[in-house]
Amino acid sequence: MDVFLNGFRQALELILSLDPDLLEIVRLSLVVSGAALGMSAIMGLPVGIFLGLKDFPGKRLVVAVVYTGMGLPPVVVGLVVYLLLSRQGPLGEWGWLFTPKAMMLTQTILALPLIGGFTMTAVAAIPPALMLQLRSLGATRRQIVLTLLYEARAGVLAALVAGFGAIISEVGSVLIVGGNIAHKTRVLTTAIVLETRKGNFSMAIALGLILLALTFSANWFLLHLQGRLDPRA
Amino acid sequence: MMKHADSILQLEGIRHRYEDHFVLRIPALDIQAGEILAVVGPSGAGKSTLLRIMNFLEKPQQGRVYYHHQAYTPANLPIALRRQMTAVFQQPLLLNTSVWNNVGYGLRVRGERNGKEAIRQALKAVGLEHLARHGVHRLSGGEAQRVALARALVLDPEILFLDEPTANLDPGNVRIIETIIRQANEARGTTVVLVTHNIWQARRLAHRVALLLDGAIIEIAPVETFFQHPQDPRTAAFLTGDLIY
Numbered sequence: 001m002d003v004f005l006n007g008f009r010q011a012l013e014l015i016l017s018l019d020p021d022l023l024e025i026v027r028l029s030l031v032v033s034g035a036a037l038g039m040s041a042i043m044g045l046p047v048g049i050f051l052g053l054k055d056f057p058g059k060r061l062v063v064a065v066v067y068t069g070m071g072l073p074p075v076v077v078g079l080v081v082y083l084l085l086s087r088q089g090p091l092g093e094w095g096w097l098f099t100p101k102a103m104m105l106t107q108t109i110l111a112l113p114l115i116g117g118f119t120m121t122a123v124a125a126i127p128p129a130l131m132l133q134l135r136s137l138g139a140t141r142r143q144i145v146l147t148l149l150y151e152a153r154a155g156v157l158a159a160l161v162a163g164f165g166a167i168i169s170e171v172g173s174v175l176i177v178g179g180n181i182a183h184k185t186r187v188l189t190t191a192i193v194l195e196t197r198k199g200n201f202s203m204a205i206a207l208g209l210i211l212l213a214l215t216f217s218a219n220w221f222l223l224h225l226q227g228r229l230d231p232r233a
Numbered sequence: 234m235m236k237h238a239d240s241i242l243q244l245e246g247i248r249h250r251y252e253d254h255f256v257l258r259i260p261a262l263d264i265q266a267g268e269i270l271a272v273v274g275p276s277g278a279g280k281s282t283l284l285r286i287m288n289f290l291e292k293p294q295q296g297r298v299y300y301h302h303q304a305y306t307p308a309n310l311p312i313a314l315r316r317q318m319t320a321v322f323q324q325p326l327l328l329n330t331s332v333w334n335n336v337g338y339g340l341r342v343r344g345e346r347n348g349k350e351a352i353r354q355a356l357k358a359v360g361l362e363h364l365a366r367h368g369v370h371r372l373s374g375g376e377a378q379r380v381a382l383a384r385a386l387v388l389d390p391e392i393l394f395l396d397e398p399t400a401n402l403d404p405g406n407v408r409i410i411e412t413i414i415r416q417a418n419e420a421r422g423t424t425v426v427l428v429t430h431n432i433w434q435a436r437r438l439a440h441r442v443a444l445l446l447d448g449a450i451i452e453i454a455p456v457e458t459f460f461q462h463p464q465d466p467r468t469a470a471f472l473t474g475d476l477i478y
Contacts (some may be wrong), residue, residue: 013436133326134291136394137339137384138316151329 007205026210029187033168036107040163044112048119049145052152054132057224067121069113074106078173081106098179103187106173111163118162122155123148140141157226161219168215185231188214212220241266241304241392241424242287247296249282249448256282257293257448264392269418269425271435271456273471276446280428281396283385287426288320288394297439311451316343320394323401325381327369332380335369335399339388348387355387375406382410386417392424393417399434411438432472436460 014022045107051063084088085105086099096102126148134144149156171189180194188211195204242264249257256279264270264287272280285291286298289307297304300314327335336355340348356362359379359421369377376400385393395414399407415438417423429435435442436456443453444467452465463469 125324127324128323129324130326132285133320133322134338135315136288136318136320137291137342138312138319138388139338139342140312143342147328 001089003201004205006202008209010202011206011209015210016126021208022207024183025186025188025191025207026214028100028185029168029189029211030214032103032174032187033107033164036104036111036167037160037164039104039108040111040115043108044163045119045157046147047112047116047124048156048159049149051116051120052123052126053148055209065217066113066117069128070117072110073172074110074170075172077106077109077177078176081109082176097177098181098185099177100185102177103174103185106177107167107170110170110173111167114163114166115159119152119156122152122159124133125155126151153229154226157222157229161222164218164222165215169211170217234325239266240264241300242426243299243302244287245299247287247293247298248288249279249293249295249307255448257286259283259296259448259450262443262450262453264424264426265441266424267418267422268440269414269427269438271427271429271439271442271444273429273432273435273442275471276430278445279448280430280445281329281374282322282448284394284426284428285398288318289315290320314389318392318394319385319388319389319390320396321378321385321398322398325374325377327372327377327380327384329369331365332356332367332369332372333365335380336383337385343388355383358386358416359383360409372402374404375409378402378406379413382413386413386423389421390423392426395425395427395429397429398427399429399431407434432460442469444471446471 014218028050047066051059051066081102082097084091085094085102086092087097095099096105130151131144131148139147169189171193174187175190176183178190180186180190186194188207192204192207192211193203195207208231239407240263244259244262246261247257247334248255264384272283274280276478282291286293287296289300289305289310292307298306300310300318305311305314333352333356337352339347348420353362353365359382361376361383362377364372364376369380372380382398393414398414399410404412411434414425414427418425423442425438427435427438429475439456441453442459444451444465446467452459452463452468454464459468460472463472
């Protein structure tokens with residue numbers, strides 16, 4: 001019990017003292033996961049809308065692939081990206097291995113199917129006749145898509161919450177491709193692993209509490225946004 | 234095809250099928266500017282499909298649809314012409330936002346920023362001014378359909394397509410909606426194509442009535458002729474309720 005209490009006390013001390021190392025780790029965690037969330041949203045939202053609205057031969061197979069992707073093991077993604085980015089790998093010349101860019105890439109791959117899959121489900125739940133109604137009201141194709149995306153906003157925000165929650169808290173892939181290098185690729189999750197291995201449990205718990213607080217804050221913000229945007233919420 | 238001087242929309246040689254049976258077989262149909270044409274018929278006669286084809290929401294497999302004497306398809310109808318017509322369906326299909334935002338949707342997609350007065354007037358016309366800021370999830374079925382009608386009327390369309398707009402509504406809301414439709418036609422000259430299975434509604438509102446059976450127009454005539462002197466025995470049977478489907 002003392003370990004938890006010490007961890008909680010140390011977390012407060014670290015936060016209040018604005019420890020530069022801690023701030024650097026928090027900042028990098030938010031930059032890496034924020035950028036990955038942004039990239040996966042840019043790619044995943046159009047994919048989700050397309051899959052939610054269009055029928056085409058082989059769609060069932062594509063949907064099965066997306067659903068499988070929603071459960072991708074982070075360590076497997078990390079391993080594949082490591083092999084691609086390693087010096088002998090096909091993307092070795094990029095020089096991304098053990099940099100934040102590699103971490104962003106793995107987290108983008110992890111969040112992409114979550115955002116695409118949840119968006120697809122949300123868009124597919126909209127009555128198909130609404131598209132005809134919007135056309136008859138004079139909306140262009142682009143305006144129809146944007147309107148449908150807005151109609152599916154509760155599901156889209158859930159997709160972003162799920163994507164962010166999955167990547168901010170994952171450790172397997174960022175540890176493999178980032179290497180947990182101090183002042184370069186160390187993020188909250190990899191720092192927790194390091195402190196635990198060192199037996200510095202109070203510090204590990206302190207970092208864990210900060211990670212939880214960050215995740216809670218991000219989700220609270222998105223839920224607040226959902227409530228503001230959705231009159232039913 | 235011979236075009237009437239006042240015709241606004243014409244159908245020519247329409248044949249449309251789903252799977253192995255024809256849903257529509259209409260050699261010619263002419264909509265006059267400023268009229269209310271009611272298309273009546275039993276469920277499954279093809280009325281809604283006909284409405285979607287006339288509204289350029291669905292392409293007929295054969296035949297042409299003329300708008301102002303020019304043939305168009307849903308794909309090549311210019312957006313400016315598309316925006317001269319609109320539809321209200323049996324389900325209100327409102328967006329999950331406020332009543333005000335729903336009524337203003339068509340104006341927003343047209344880039345009209347100064348539509349506040351028009352929205353206010355449209356809401357007043359359907360008697361829902363006091364619900365402007367309410368979310369649509371709080372509306373009754375009748376109120377939701379009136380919002381859908383206000384959303385269409387605020388655009389001041391040249392043609393208004395109505396697909397069973399009062400089905401499942403109570404008599405009070407039916408009366409309100411019929412009054413609004415009549416006012417739009419008389420005051421603004423809006424051409425109305427009304428699809429309904431309610432022959433009494435057709436009699437109350439329409440200038441001309443067409444009977445659609447199995448995708449074919451059996452008879453089309455001015456409202457009094459249609460009801461008092463039907464030429465086709467199937468029309469007479471439909472009006473007396475003896476035509477069982």
